[in-house]
Amino acid sequence: MAESSAADDAEWIYGERVRRTPRPSLQETEERARREAEAIVRDAELKARSIVSAAEGARREVVAELAREQADLAEKTSRLAEFLASTLEEVERASANGSGTVSAHDLEQLEALQDELRGGE
Helix, strand or coil, X not given: CHHHHHHHHHHHHHHHHHHCCCCCCHHHXXXXXXXXXXXXXXHHHHHHXXXXXXXXXXXXXXXXXHHHHHHHHHHHHHHHHHHHHHHHHHHHHHHHHCCCCCCHHHHHHHHHHHHHHHHHC
């Protein structure tokens, strides 16, 4: 029984060494590290392209929204200018007919506003 026990001990102690695979050479280690690094770089490039693509899409959406807002502002500005100009004309007609109670100062301000609106068109 003692011989069996000694053999088991030897297997347990030395058996691990027999089953170990040989260490890779420096060249193999470098090649493996190079392949892993290339894979990491490819993955990073794909992620970067995805991020840039998403950012470009978002930029296009913002530019389109800005263009819509600018067009809306221009339309509203034009409508406001037309409204103010027609209101000024009505006030001037009423003043010329003597039916309005507009002071000379108010009339001057309205005329200045009309000139400004016509200059901005």
